[in-house]
Amino acid sequence: MNAQELVAIAQELFGKEDWKGTFRLLQGAEAVRAGQDVNEAARAVRTTPRRLSAIAADSDPIRAI
Numbered sequence: 001m002n003a004q005e006l007v008a009i010a011q012e013l014f015g016k017e018d019w020k021g022t023f024r025l026l027q028g029a030e031a032v033r034a035g036q037d038v039n040e041a042a043r044a045v046r047t048t049p050r051r052l053s054a055i056a057a058d059s060d061p062i063r064a065i
Contacts, residue, residue: 007026025061026061
């Protein structure tokens with residue numbers, strides 16, 4: 001299972017609700033990969049832009065978390 005598949009499952013489970021912990025970081029990383037500004041995405045998932053950038057840039061975001 002890759003990060004995109006895990007995010008899709010989380011979307012099915014949580015919808016647009018406040019995602020919990022690790023799922024929230026994956027959501028932010030996927031948003032950055034889709035072109036959202038890293039500062040906005042980091043604020044939305046309550047982390048730092050530096051951390052979110054590192055997760056989004058990793059070839060395996062799940063491992064990066």
